[in-house]
Amino acid sequence: xxxxxxxxxxxxxxxxxxxxxxxxxxxxxxxxxxxxxxxxxxxxxxxxxxxxxxxxxxxxxxxxxxxxxxxxxxxxxxxxxxxxxxxxxxxxxxxxxxxxxxxxxxxxxxxxxxxxxxxxxxxxxxxxxxxxxxxxxxxxxxxxxxxxxxxxxxxxxxxxxxxxxxxxxxxxxxxxxxxxxxxxxxxxxxxxxxxxxxxxxxxxxxxxxxxxxxxxxxxxxxxxxxxxxxxxxxxxxxxxxxxx
Numbered sequence: 606x607x608x609x610x611x612x613x614x615x616x617x618x619x620x621x622x623x624x625x626x627x628x629x630x631x632x633x634x635x636x637x638x639x640x641x642x643x644x645x646x647x648x649x650x651x652x653x654x655x656x657x658x659x660x661x662x663x664x665x666x667x668x669x670x671x672x673x674x675x676x677x678x679x680x681x682x683x684x685x686x687x688x689x690x691x692x693x694x695x696x697x698x699x700x701x702x703x704x705x706x707x708x709x710x711x712x713x714x715x716x717x718x719x720x721x722x723x724x725x726x727x728x729x730x731x732x733x734x735x736x737x738x739x740x741x742x743x744x745x746x747x748x749x750x751x752x753x754x755x756x757x758x759x760x761x762x763x764x765x766x767x768x769x770x771x772x773x774x775x776x777x778x779x780x781x782x783x784x785x786x787x788x789x790x791x792x793x794x795x796x797x798x799x800x801x802x803x804x805x806x807x808x809x810x811x812x813x814x815x816x817x818x819x820x821x822x823x824x825x826x827x828x829x830x831x832x833x834x835x836x837x838x839x840x841x842x843x844x845x846x847x848x849x
Contacts, residue, residue, distance in 0.1 A: 624651065625821075629755075631656045632818045703731070724789045729797030736801030740764040756824050758811050761804060765832055766839055768803025773840040775799060777847035808832060 623645050630638045631653070638646075638653070646653045746760035772795045779791035808829075815825035 624649075625819075627651070627653065628656065628819065628821070631660055633756075635660065707731070721785055721789055725792045725796070728789060728793035729800070732793050732797035733801040736768075736798040736803075739767075740802050740804060743767075756815060756819060757828065761807050761811055762828070762832055762835075765803045765808060765836055768799045769836040769840040770843050771795070771799035771802065773844040774847055777844045781847075 623642055627638045627642050627646060630636050630642075643653065743760040743764045746763060747758040748755065749759060775791040775795035779788050779795070782788040782791060812825050812829045815828055819825070
């Protein structure tokens with residue numbers, strides 16, 4: 606109804622705050638709103654069932670039990686043994702790959718064609734895990750906002766801003782490098798560390814989720830445009846400061 610769209614009832618009262626809370630509770634937290642909120646919704650003529658139906662229709666289907674879960678139920682100690690084996694396997698693979706990358710970087714010190722490109726690729730792969738781990742730690746800040754900022758994914762925003770700064774910092778310092786090895790290091794920081802620290806896929810997914818969870822607000826627009834603009838500004842300022 607027109608009263609529903611304008612967040613008003615026939616008596617002239619405004620319940621936009623209550624409507625936002627109902628939307629957030631059902632769409633984001635996946636919980637049932639408080640009884641007083643449901644009563645306000647009924648008085649205002651809001652179709653809360655439509656929100657529930659939409660949430661149910663877009664919810665991912667439940668996953669079937671896999672073999673690991675079934676084995677865990679049959680043997681409680683299976684999880685510990687499985688984790689130990691996986692940890693050992695991952696450690697061996699990690700050490701082997703790291704050793705190969707370091708060995709390749711050293712070997713490519715000889716005068717061979719395209720050695721700068723090869724060494725840049727190898728060093729980028731060595732630095733990439735540090736950027737990935739840093740972004741993973743920053744993800745803890747997603748959803749820490751309170752009140753009107755609870756929708757903001759601060760962790761992803763901060764990761765992209767730092768990625769822009771480190772990327773342009775590496776470009777600026779690379780232009781001032783005097784040796785091939787220095788240029789290789791700064792190119793590796795840009796492509797490996799900064800490239801793994803920043804994220805485009807998560808940024809796009811979060812923007813799409815915000816537009817679906819808060820269809821009545823422009824927060825998805827603010828987040829997407831704000832991230833691009835802030836990243837450009839910080840990157841340009843960093844480049845100008847270190848490349849001059």
